[in-house]
Amino acid sequence: MSAMDITIHSSFLPHTDPEAALAFYRDTLGFEVRNDVGYGGMRWITVGPVGQPGTSIVLHPPAADPGVTEDERRTITEMMAKGSYAAVLLATPDLDGTFARLQATDVEIVQEPTEQPYGVRDCAVRDDAGNLVRIQELR
Secondary structure, eight states, X not given: OOOOOXXXXXXXXXXXXXXXXXXIIIIITOOEEEEEEEETTEEEEEEEOTTOTTOEEEEEOTTOSTTOOHHHHHHHHHHHHHTOSOEEEEEESXXXXXXXXXXXXXXXXXXXXXXXXXXXXXXXXXXXXXXXXXXEEOO
């Protein structure tokens, strides 16, 4: 039996402010905008790294699913505010250069470049919605 040919196409991160999300992912990280769709006063924005057209992040309104209750919506909002709801792990060959560029903006720094005991060197920031964005050094 041959292996299945499956790639990771899109990952989803919630956002609460489309313009602030664009400012972070497009302007700060340099991702390209691939799609920007509005519906019912909400926006779904697809972004991704230049040169990697097959991999995207969809920035979506939290709790847009009609099956989500008001209580669940409140919990999601609280968890996002604390930064414990969603995360993404990015990678770069130049962690120090990337971190210096992030530090020059008003991005919330969570952790400076650090050698982790589990064998990676990384840093961490939060986007405007509270999502944890970890950036790992490619070796």
